[in-house]
Each structure stands twice: as structure tokens, then as C-alpha cells.
Amino acid sequence: MFAKPKVLLSWLALLLSFTSLFLSSWILLPAPNMFLLTLAVGAPEISPWLLLLNLLSFLLSFFYIRRRKLQRLACIFTFIGLLICGWVLMNIPPTQMQMAKAMKQGLGANYLEQIPVQVRAKMLTHPFELVNFFGGIASRKTRHKKDIIFAFPAGVALKMEVYQPSKVGKYPAVVVIYGGAWQYGNPHANLEFNQYIAHQGYTVFAIAYRHAPKYQFPVQLDDVRIALNFIRKHAAEYEADPERMVLLGRSAGAHLAMLAAYQPDAPPIRAVVNYYGPVNLTEGYKTPPNPDPINTRAVLKAFLGGSLEELPNQYKIASPINYLTHPLPPTLLIYGSRDHLVQARFGKQMYESLHNSGNTAVFLEIPWAEHAFDAVFNGVSNQLALYYTERFLAWALFKQ
Structure with a gap:
């Protein structure tokens, strides 16, 4: 009687891992049309939320997906999503340093x-x-x-x-x-x-x-x-x-x-x-x-x-x-x-x-x-x- 909830959780974890990677991928992918441009614009701007979503997906996949191949696939999806979102967050400090330098160069130290x-x-x-x-x-x-x-x-x-x-x-x-x-x-x-x-x-x-x-x-x-x-x-x-x-x-x-x-x-x-x-x-x-x-x-x-x-x-x-x-x-x-x-x-x-x-x-x-x-x-x-x-x-x- 407890099998069904576990099966549902495993499929939910797999779906969530795919969704989180799909959304995160638009941080890197160029949008071919105006509909997808909305995702490409928004994804990097909400990257901290996407990072948390990928982390949640990873934990759910690790603990609730019992089939080894599906678990591995879901974990790979979320790991790639984490790397993509992490790239944005890791680049914030060097970007702000570059901006501060540009302001001083343009307007004076x-x-x-x-x-x-x-x-x-x-x-x-x-x-x-x-x-x-x-x-x-x-x-x-x-x-x-x-x-x-x-x-x-x-x-x-x-x-x-x-x-x-x-x-x-x-x-x-x-x-x-x-x-x-x-x-x-x-x-x-x-x-x-x-x-x-x-x-x-x-x-x-x-x-x-x-x-x-x-x-x-x-x-x-x-x-x-x-x-x-x-x-x-x-x-x-x-x-x-x-x-x-x-x-x-x-x-x-x-x-x-x-x-x-x-x-x-x-x-x-x-x-x-x-x-x-x-x-x-x-x-x-x-x-x-x-x-x-x-x-x-x-x-x-x-x-x-x-x-x-x-x-x-x-x-x-x-x-x-x-x-x-x-x-x-x-x-x-x-x-x-x-x-x-x-x-x-x-x-x-x-x-x-x-x-x-x-x-x-x-x-x-x-x-x-x-x-x-x-x-x-x-x-x-x-x-x-x-x-x-x-x-x-x-x-x-x-x-x-």
C-alpha cells in the first residue's frame, strides 16, 4: 500500500530534475524566437532560485528514485543545472570588480x-x-x-x-x-x-x-x-x-x-x-x-x-x-x-x-x-x- 506514493515521488523527482535543467539551460542557450526569449532573459536573473530548485531535485532524485539508471540520469540532469546556475553566481564578484574599475576609468578614480x-x-x-x-x-x-x-x-x-x-x-x-x-x-x-x-x-x-x-x-x-x-x-x-x-x-x-x-x-x-x-x-x-x-x-x-x-x-x-x-x-x-x-x-x-x-x-x-x-x-x-x-x-x- 506504500508502493504507490514512492513510485509517484520517484517520477516527480525525475520530472523535477528535467524541468530544473530545462529552465537552467536557457542561461546558456540562445533563444530562436520571442517565446523562448522570455526564458533566456529570465533564467539568469533568477539563477539563485534555479540553483535551489536543482539542489532540491538532486536530493529528491538521490533519495526517492530506486531505479539505478533513472537515478543516475536525474542526478546528472540536476548536477549540470547546478553547474550552470553556479557559473552565474561565481561570476558576480569578478563582474562587479570589472564594473567598479570601468566606472573609475570613465569618471575618475x-x-x-x-x-x-x-x-x-x-x-x-x-x-x-x-x-x-x-x-x-x-x-x-x-x-x-x-x-x-x-x-x-x-x-x-x-x-x-x-x-x-x-x-x-x-x-x-x-x-x-x-x-x-x-x-x-x-x-x-x-x-x-x-x-x-x-x-x-x-x-x-x-x-x-x-x-x-x-x-x-x-x-x-x-x-x-x-x-x-x-x-x-x-x-x-x-x-x-x-x-x-x-x-x-x-x-x-x-x-x-x-x-x-x-x-x-x-x-x-x-x-x-x-x-x-x-x-x-x-x-x-x-x-x-x-x-x-x-x-x-x-x-x-x-x-x-x-x-x-x-x-x-x-x-x-x-x-x-x-x-x-x-x-x-x-x-x-x-x-x-x-x-x-x-x-x-x-x-x-x-x-x-x-x-x-x-x-x-x-x-x-x-x-x-x-x-x-x-x-x-x-x-x-x-x-x-x-x-x-x-x-x-x-x-x-x-x-x-
């Missing part, structure tokens, strides 16, 4: 000393903490205004959301631009990040723009510039300092942030933060990633209105890397080594071009990270990115 003590006191104390991973990064009280219409281009209501510290005051401005292949998304994205940054002492403006393919470039850039003018005009109303402003974007939003900040007639911008954004659309079209889950060329055609062969000048105009002919705001670039939408090599190319042209830039690369790694706010990669992003913001906007 004493850049932290230029940040006021009271600002530093609010920041994350470590680049990665398991307590923040399992318990979440604490969110604190902020003020949040929604559905603020800042323009009606072509009859389309463009809206923004504003996040402010809990206390009334005057704060530096961080303008956040969402990603989505220039085709989708909204200002409500990355809510946790915006709340966190607002609590650190910034007024955060999360802005919208019109989407391709209905609206093609340079419409999106025009909308960002309209938003910046609106923010400067209404800065006092939202307790923002228009002379202390940073643009921060993700993916397509990072591309627009760089383009807006790099224009010769751009308003005063203190710095730009680029999370895995396209910088060289010409080369991106010529050499798409392999595999290419998003169909890079189709996305670029929808955004720009045609192929590279049809519109070579449009691709050039839309590439931030072609705007290095005058002094530019300091730029922080953060990319994942395993990004199969916007490859890290483009971020490094942008960094080298900025550096060689005499501009201040920092390039941070996360070895295990895919595109949109910060979708898991308390995940492994975003903790690292957030730690150095808030230091870069404070250096750019509060430095003495």
Missing part, C-alpha cells in the same frame, strides 16, 4: 568623493545582495502622477507619468524612455525602477512617443524633443531642475535618448544612460544577430520606412554613433554579453568611439545577461546595473 555624503547614504550598499534578491529591493513612499498630456501631434495624445520624492522640493530630473522596438510600450513600464529613483531624490518623467510602423522616424525623436521642451517649461510645477537633467532609456528608448541628447541644438543634458540600446543601425541591419528572435531587419524597416539599400542616409541619420562631431554629455552604456537583440559589441563600439572623440563614457558588460535583463527588478543583473546607475546619476547631477 575619486568620482564617488564628488557625490555628497547625504546622497551616497541612500544608495545600495553592495552591487548584489541575496537578501534583496529573495526579499525584493525595498520600495518606499513616492508621489506618482499619471496621464499627464504633454502634446497632441497629429491628434495623438502623448502622455507622461511623473514620480517625485515624498517631500516637496526641487530635484534633478531623470527622463525615462521605454523600449519596445519603437513599436509598442507605454510610460507605465518599469514602475519599480522609477519609484526607486524618485525616492533617491529625483523627479522622474516617464514619457511616451508615437510608434512605428504607423509613425516612422524621425517622429519618435520629435516626440522626445517635444517632451523635453514641455518638461523644461513646466519644471517648477513638477519640482524639477531643468538645468540638471539626465536622459535614460532602454533598448529603443535608449536609442532615442542618445539621439535626443546628441543633437547639436539639444537642451542642456547632464548625461545619458543607455540600457542595451541600438547605436549603429546601418551595421545592425548588415549583421543581425544569430539567432535573430525579433527579426532585426523587419524591425528596422518598420521604424525607418524601408531597407538599408533603399534608405542608406536615413539609417545614418538615425544612428547615434554618427553624432560624435561635437562635445556630448557623459554616457553610461550597459549591455549583456548574451544579448541577441542588440549585441554588446555595438555598445563597446559606441564606448570606444565616444572615448576616442574625447567624450566621457563608461561601458559595463554583464557576461550572463540577455536583452531586457532588468525586467526582473531584484534579479542578479539589475542589482548590478542599478548599483552603478544610481552612482552615475548622482555623479552627473549632484557632484560638487
Whole structure:
């Protein structure tokens, strides 16, 4: 009468061992389509949980699977899963050391000393903490205004959301631009990040723009510039300092942030933060990633209105890397080594071009990270990115 539960436990252990390996494998495997890309993005970010899952699978397999061959197979599955997850966790210390070195090289060895003590006191104390991973990064009280219409281009209501510290005051401005292949998304994205940054002492403006393919470039850039003018005009109303402003974007939003900040007639911008954004659309079209889950060329055609062969000048105009002919705001670039939408090599190319042209830039690369790694706010990669992003913001906007 006790045989059935044991048999069920053994099959459960085998299933769990296979599942844990399958999930862990996406830390290494490139995703061939958008469905599997979700697994490839999320797996490394939850690797501590997957490590525990593999460990549990190993113990269940060892104690409950009686058939020797099945037990050996299940233990091999979980052992491989443990190695894969362990690779991420073992690489955290050298990665954070590399990032700390890159920050000092780009901003100066004493850049932290230029940040006021009271600002530093609010920041994350470590680049990665398991307590923040399992318990979440604490969110604190902020003020949040929604559905603020800042323009009606072509009859389309463009809206923004504003996040402010809990206390009334005057704060530096961080303008956040969402990603989505220039085709989708909204200002409500990355809510946790915006709340966190607002609590650190910034007024955060999360802005919208019109989407391709209905609206093609340079419409999106025009909308960002309209938003910046609106923010400067209404800065006092939202307790923002228009002379202390940073643009921060993700993916397509990072591309627009760089383009807006790099224009010769751009308003005063203190710095730009680029999370895995396209910088060289010409080369991106010529050499798409392999595999290419998003169909890079189709996305670029929808955004720009045609192929590279049809519109070579449009691709050039839309590439931030072609705007290095005058002094530019300091730029922080953060990319994942395993990004199969916007490859890290483009971020490094942008960094080298900025550096060689005499501009201040920092390039941070996360070895295990895919595109949109910060979708898991308390995940492994975003903790690292957030730690150095808030230091870069404070250096750019509060430095003495």
C-alpha cells in the first residue's frame, strides 16, 4: 500500500530534475524566437532560485528514485543545472570588480568623493545582495502622477507619468524612455525602477512617443524633443531642475535618448544612460544577430520606412554613433554579453568611439545577461546595473 506514493515521488523527482535543467539551460542557450526569449532573459536573473530548485531535485532524485539508471540520469540532469546556475553566481564578484574599475576609468578614480555624503547614504550598499534578491529591493513612499498630456501631434495624445520624492522640493530630473522596438510600450513600464529613483531624490518623467510602423522616424525623436521642451517649461510645477537633467532609456528608448541628447541644438543634458540600446543601425541591419528572435531587419524597416539599400542616409541619420562631431554629455552604456537583440559589441563600439572623440563614457558588460535583463527588478543583473546607475546619476547631477 506504500508502493504507490514512492513510485509517484520517484517520477516527480525525475520530472523535477528535467524541468530544473530545462529552465537552467536557457542561461546558456540562445533563444530562436520571442517565446523562448522570455526564458533566456529570465533564467539568469533568477539563477539563485534555479540553483535551489536543482539542489532540491538532486536530493529528491538521490533519495526517492530506486531505479539505478533513472537515478543516475536525474542526478546528472540536476548536477549540470547546478553547474550552470553556479557559473552565474561565481561570476558576480569578478563582474562587479570589472564594473567598479570601468566606472573609475570613465569618471575618475575619486568620482564617488564628488557625490555628497547625504546622497551616497541612500544608495545600495553592495552591487548584489541575496537578501534583496529573495526579499525584493525595498520600495518606499513616492508621489506618482499619471496621464499627464504633454502634446497632441497629429491628434495623438502623448502622455507622461511623473514620480517625485515624498517631500516637496526641487530635484534633478531623470527622463525615462521605454523600449519596445519603437513599436509598442507605454510610460507605465518599469514602475519599480522609477519609484526607486524618485525616492533617491529625483523627479522622474516617464514619457511616451508615437510608434512605428504607423509613425516612422524621425517622429519618435520629435516626440522626445517635444517632451523635453514641455518638461523644461513646466519644471517648477513638477519640482524639477531643468538645468540638471539626465536622459535614460532602454533598448529603443535608449536609442532615442542618445539621439535626443546628441543633437547639436539639444537642451542642456547632464548625461545619458543607455540600457542595451541600438547605436549603429546601418551595421545592425548588415549583421543581425544569430539567432535573430525579433527579426532585426523587419524591425528596422518598420521604424525607418524601408531597407538599408533603399534608405542608406536615413539609417545614418538615425544612428547615434554618427553624432560624435561635437562635445556630448557623459554616457553610461550597459549591455549583456548574451544579448541577441542588440549585441554588446555595438555598445563597446559606441564606448570606444565616444572615448576616442574625447567624450566621457563608461561601458559595463554583464557576461550572463540577455536583452531586457532588468525586467526582473531584484534579479542578479539589475542589482548590478542599478548599483552603478544610481552612482552615475548622482555623479552627473549632484557632484560638487
